[in-house]
Amino acid sequence: MSAKTKLPTGQEAIRTKGWIGAHKYLLLRRISQAAFLLIFLIGPWFGLWLVKGNLAGSLTLDVLPLTDPLVLLQGIAAQYWPEFTALLGALIVGVTYALIGGRVYCSWVCPINPVTDGAHWLHEKLGMPKGWQPKRETRYWMLGMVFAASALTGTIAWEFVNPITMLQRGLVFGIGFAWTFVIAVFLFDLFVSRRGWCGHICPVGAFYDLLGAKSLLRVTAVDRAKCDDCMDCFAVCPEMHVITPALRGKGTDTPLILSGDCTNCGRCIDVCAQDVFQFTHRFDTRPSPGRGEEDATPSSAPCNRAA
Structure with a gap:
């Protein structure tokens, strides 16, 4: 140290x-998250339908279909074979995130990320203890449970409780029950488990983690x-x-x-x-000496702070 x-x-x-x-990338992320959210809201808010739908499935300019692959796979598990446009939309989204990094969705697109970041900021400001930390494998078990629930109920099960969907629904229709799920995520990260939702529980993050493993x-x-x-x-x-x-x-x-x-x-x-x-x-092979090893430019040692 x-x-x-x-x-x-x-x-x-x-x-x-x-x-x-x-704060450059933090600011760019907030702009990106706000832009993705706003593009879905200007239709119901102002009647300008550039995009119809939500992050689960949408149609841009009545031409470009985009489908969350996780939603599509839940539908298949529920024994509903998707239409061609849904398959095409899932392929576009899936290939994009497989190439650029699956969990880019979590930090640059997901509207719940500012909620959990806010909970973490307040958690640190209040000097609260780390709290319960589920094993990271928990989110993969949650992902498996999502598919099992879809298969057993014949529904796209996660969409009934998905905080991402609930946040958008709450912004469109105003104060309502949908906000309960968003508030629950905030309180969970604040009082129960520091960075617990995104890092340990969320099945969406688990899915995009697997999707972008070789990005x-x-x-x-x-x-x-x-x-x-x-x-x-x-x-x-x-x-x-x-x-x-x-x-x-x-x-x-x-x-x-x-x-x-x-x-x-x-x-x-x-x-x-x-x-x-x-x-x-991922193919960047530039040499990078480790700490204490000879380098063209001498240095004092590594950059950064444990939480």
């Missing part, structure tokens, strides 16, 4: 890059030899366990974060004052 661990998370990056630079878009700790042990990257990462193999590796150990759990949120890039991290692709 270095003396910089005593500084507030991201403070050194703010001094080095400025506030905007230290092209990756974060790399390409300059890990510069890391000064401030630990900020660990503090802001929603899946902090994915950082260690890349950042602490030595010699021929890859600096790429290859875990499907990585959401490609870019926060580790934002808060690192040493610019250890950057976006790249």
Whole structure:
């Protein structure tokens, strides 16, 4: 650990890059999430139907069908064979996320992400304990249960309780029962389990984790030899366990974060004052000396903060 661990998370990056630079990807994510949500809302709110539907299934400009592959697979499990447009929409979405990274959906599209981020921010501000931490495999069991429930009930079971759908429904129709599910997720992450919903429970995240396991878009700790042990990257990462193999590796150990759990949120890039991290692709083979190894540019050691 270095003396910089005593500084507030991201403070050194703010001094080095400025506030905007230290929050660039966070701001871009919020813009992206708001844009995806707004494009579905301007129809019912203002009568401008650029897109009809929601994140489960939509039709853009009456031409482009998009279908959540998880929804389509639940329908098949319920013994409903989808129409060609639904199959085509699921193929488009599935291939896109398989290439760019499945859990990009979680950090750049899902409207529940700001809810859970808000709960985490308040959790940290109140200095609350970590709380109950279910095993990460729990979300895969939840995913299996979703398919089982669809098969047993003959319905797309998850859509009855999906907080993502409920949030959009609540924004369209106003205050109602749908908000119960969104509030429940917020309270769960705040009082029961820090980062518990997205990291341990949500079956949607589990599905997109599996879908993007071999995706092209990756974060790399390409300059890990510069890391000064401030630990900020660990503090802001929603899946902090994915950082260690890349950042602490030595010699021929890859600096790429290859875990499907990585959401490609870019926060580790934002808060690192040493610019250890950057976006790249999974075939990036640039050499990256580990800590304490010889490098063309001497450095003091790694960049980031455990939560």
